[in-house]
Amino acid sequence: MSDPQPEPDVAELGVPVVEVERLEVNFKGRVGFFAGLLGRKGSDAKAVDGVSITLHEGEVLALAGESGCGKTTTARAIMGLLIPDAGTIRYRGEPLARSRRGLRGYRRQVQMVFQDPTAALNPRQTIYEIVAEGLRIHGVPGGPDAKTEDELVARALSRAGLRPPERFYLLYPHELSGGQRQRVVIAGALVVDPSVIVADEPVSNLDASVRGEILALLMKLREEFRISILIVTHDLGLAWTVADRVAVMYLGRVVEVGPAEEVLQRPKHPYTKALLNVVPEAGGTERPILQGEPPDPTRIPKGCRFHPRCPVVASGRAERIGILNRCVGEDLALEELAPGHDVACYLTGLGEEP
Amino acid sequence: MSVLSVRDLGIEYQTTGGGVPAVRGVDLEVDRGEVLGLAGESGCGKSTIAGAILRLLPVKTRITGRIELDGNDILELTPGKLRAVRWTAGSIVFQGAMHAMNPVQRIGEQIMEPILVHGQSGEREARIRAGTLLEQVGLPTRRLDDYPHELSGGQKQRIMIAMALACSPSLIVADEPTTALDVMVQAQVLQLLRTLQHDLGLALLFITHDLSVLVEVADRLAIMYAGKIVEQGGAEAVFHSPAHPYTKALAAAFPAIGDMRFRGRPSGLGGDPPDPQQIPSGCPFHPRCAEVTPACSSVTPELWTAGPARLAACVHVSGAPALEGVSR
Ligand SMILES: Nc1ncnc2c1ncn2[C@@H]1O[C@H](COP(=O)(O)OP(=O)(O)O)[C@@H](O)[C@H]1O
Numbered sequence: 001m002s003d004p005q006p007e008p009d010v011a012e013l014g015v016p017v018v019e020v021e022r023l024e025v026n027f028k029g030r031v032g033f034f035a036g037l038l039g040r041k042g043s044d045a046k047a048v049d050g051v052s053i054t055l056h057e058g059e060v061l062a063l064a065g066e067s068g069c070g071k072t073t074t075a076r077a078i079m080g081l082l083i084p085d086a087g088t089i090r091y092r093g094e095p096l097a098r099s100r101r102g103l104r105g106y107r108r109q110v111q112m113v114f115q116d117p118t119a120a121l122n123p124r125q126t127i128y129e130i131v132a133e134g135l136r137i138h139g140v141p142g143g144p145d146a147k148t149e150d151e152l153v154a155r156a157l158s159r160a161g162l163r164p165p166e167r168f169y170l171l172y173p174h175e176l177s178g179g180q181r182q183r184v185v186i187a188g189a190l191v192v193d194p195s196v197i198v199a200d201e202p203v204s205n206l207d208a209s210v211r212g213e214i215l216a217l218l219m220k221l222r223e224e225f226r227i228s229i230l231i232v233t234h235d236l237g238l239a240w241t242v243a244d245r246v247a248v249m250y251l252g253r254v255v256e257v258g259p260a261e262e263v264l265q266r267p268k269h270p271y272t273k274a275l276l277n278v279v280p281e282a283g284g285t286e287r288p289i290l291q292g293e294p295p296d297p298t299r300i301p302k303g304c305r306f307h308p309r310c311p312v313v314a315s316g317r318a319e320r321i322g323i324l325n326r327c328v329g330e331d332l333a334l335e336e337l338a339p340g341h342d343v344a345c346y347l348t349g350l351g352e353e354p
Numbered sequence: 355m356s357v358l359s360v361r362d363l364g365i366e367y368q369t370t371g372g373g374v375p376a377v378r379g380v381d382l383e384v385d386r387g388e389v390l391g392l393a394g395e396s397g398c399g400k401s402t403i404a405g406a407i408l409r410l411l412p413v414k415t416r417i418t419g420r421i422e423l424d425g426n427d428i429l430e431l432t433p434g435k436l437r438a439v440r441w442t443a444g445s446i447v448f449q450g451a452m453h454a455m456n457p458v459q460r461i462g463e464q465i466m467e468p469i470l471v472h473g474q475s476g477e478r479e480a481r482i483r484a485g486t487l488l489e490q491v492g493l494p495t496r497r498l499d500d501y502p503h504e505l506s507g508g509q510k511q512r513i514m515i516a517m518a519l520a521c522s523p524s525l526i527v528a529d530e531p532t533t534a535l536d537v538m539v540q541a542q543v544l545q546l547l548r549t550l551q552h553d554l555g556l557a558l559l560f561i562t563h564d565l566s567v568l569v570e571v572a573d574r575l576a577i578m579y580a581g582k583i584v585e586q587g588g589a590e591a592v593f594h595s596p597a598h599p600y601t602k603a604l605a606a607a608f609p610a611i612g613d614m615r616f617r618g619r620p621s622g623l624g625g626d627p628p629d630p631q632q633i634p635s636g637c638p639f640h641p642r643c644a645e646v647t648p649a650c651s652s653v654t655p656e657l658w659t660a661g662p663a664r665l666a667a668c669v670h671v672s673g674a675p676a677l678e679g680v681s682r
Pocket residue numbers: 027028030045046047065066067068069070071072073074296297
């Protein structure tokens with residue numbers, strides 16, 4: 001035998017906390033009001049169509065892609081907020097229970113932060129009540145160093161950067177700025193001591209100037225409490241600042257996943273490259289912009305699902321290098337390109353760059 | 355020649371809670387064929403300026419200073435004249451404008467409306483013009499017969515751009531035109547705006563809180579804070595070597611992929627923008643400024659020279675007068 005293959009650097013990744021395997025979520029066909037009047041029938045949407053991702057302890061994983069590609073649906077399935085049509089989700093090795101009661105412990109461990117803090121907060125509750133709610137649902141933890149509800153709320157607010165916490169107790173959400181509201185949402189998640197935070201576009205509704213502070217807070221939580229973070233974002237620039245690994249989704253599938261440095265600097269999937277092309281850049285030399293609307297999950301193309309928009313196909317290159325037939329006709333799965341870097345594209349088999 | 359010239363503009367909303375000084379002495383200039391980017395956090399007064407340029411603000415609002423658009427003294431115009439100036443001298447594309455479309459009127463009719471009112475053309479010509487406009491914004495002519503609900507968000511925003519172009523204005527004010535759109539669609543709409551602006555030689559005032567978008571489209575940038583312009587200059591220069599600490603913080607919110615300084619270190623500005631009714635003394639940015647000096651709470655910086663073709667309202671810039679305890 002020749003030299004042993006270098007071991008993939010799994011030690012750096014930590015143990016898997018949430019494992020999603022071949023997840024599928026379909027939505028029954030819906031029709032808009034007007035289309036309904038015209039007697040049209042909707043077809044089912046395969047919002048998530050075979051997603052596998054693993055979130056490791058203490059890592060920040062970014063889930064990126066255009067709107068409608070299934071990021072939020074994946075996040076909601078992970079939260080146990082919807083029942084998948086197929087696939088499994090495991091938490092520390094155990095498959096998720098399907099009953100409300102069975103999910104209770106899990107729901108404490110895995111907390112969600114939504115995009116719109118204003119919508120997430122009850123306008124008629126004080127900040128104290130909002131943050132204490134998690135404790136009222138899950139119970140105040142007992143034990144030798146048990147704390148009172150008040151102490152826990154204060155600790156969560158202050159960990160979320162709202163200091164001194166008492167100053168916020170009796171305020172209402174409308175009395176806070178957008179950034180402060182998102183901190184309240186995060187405090188509400190922290191109060192129950194979760195091990196995972198699923199943050200769905202947590203800063204998209206905030207002013208660009210305050211985004212950094214909220215992201216820095218999430219990074220701090222990871223560092224101090226080893227909380228694992230799945231951050232859903234359409235912004236690859238944001239992924240660069242926070243994520244250890246990046247998973248890029250297209251039309252219900254992950255098409256590329258790997259270390260952020262690799263995926264963002266040396267993308268191997270043509271779609272990842274197209275997404276990177278729209279990250280605004282100063283003095284941006286004209287970079288080709290993918291045309292057309294975000295794809296429609298009720299009509300998933302055959303073959304590689306990206307082929308109708310793929311620049312490699314459009315330019316004729318796919319044909320020249322002999323992959324066109326497969327691009328348009330044969331579905332494909334993620335393949336390991338390098339340890340920890342998986343790509344679903346026929347180019348990689350030929351060692352071609354996107 | 356400047357298409358838009360704004361001089362010492364002051365705007366105060368009148369509310370039951372008193373006056374709200376949203377804009378406090380702003381000068382702006384946009385030339386033919388030029389894109390001026392106006393950036394700043396929400397609430398700093400950007401949309402208020404846009405509204406004043408076409409006089410779309412509540413009637414009670416107190417506006418001082420001077421706005422000259424295509425040779426018209428906007429603040430002095432009679433209501434009749436004003437209606438003619440909107441659409442023909444300047445028009446506006448704003449965020450969520452697509453929700454302002456009439457849901458029961460076909461696209462074609464909506465585009466034809468301003469043409470019929472202002473373009474002195476008949477029904478037939480107006481329809482032809484509407485078709486041409488659709489093609490200009492990258493949509494097929496047959497879309498004229500569609501209703502708004504048959505269009506995606508990006509397509510609606512294209513229609514809004516077509517409407518803004520309908521009467522061949524000299525200036526287009528685009529107020530967060532892509533903010534609510536998906537990334538890829540946003541890039542497409544930006545590309546369209548840039549192409550149109552270039553091909554038609556339009557003057558474009560492009561407003562957004564997203565500085566990174568502006569670097570791609572704007573020739574010059576004006577950075578606004580608490581109702582005032584705090585920095586101004588060439589777009590690339592302002593973004594890459596900001597002079598004002600506020601611009602520095604805004605620019606840092608958009609690190610380039612590959613820039614290791616930001617890897618694992620998101621950076622942002624602490625605190626919140628001030629309430630226009632409680633603007634801090636001296637430099638209004640001083641409570642949040644990373645380079646604050648003892649002089650900053652008493653000295654009110656003006657737009658001093660901060661390098662070639664660059665102005666910044668900060669005590670640290672080269673053109674600032676000498677102050678005790680301030681290094682430059
Ligand atoms: N409750 C629902 N009912 C029907 N379709 C849905 C529902 N939620 C999401 N979808 C559809 O599923 C697809 C994926 O949506 P989503 O997960 O929200 O994408 P993303 O978060 O990436 O923008 C979209 O086409 C969306 O319209």
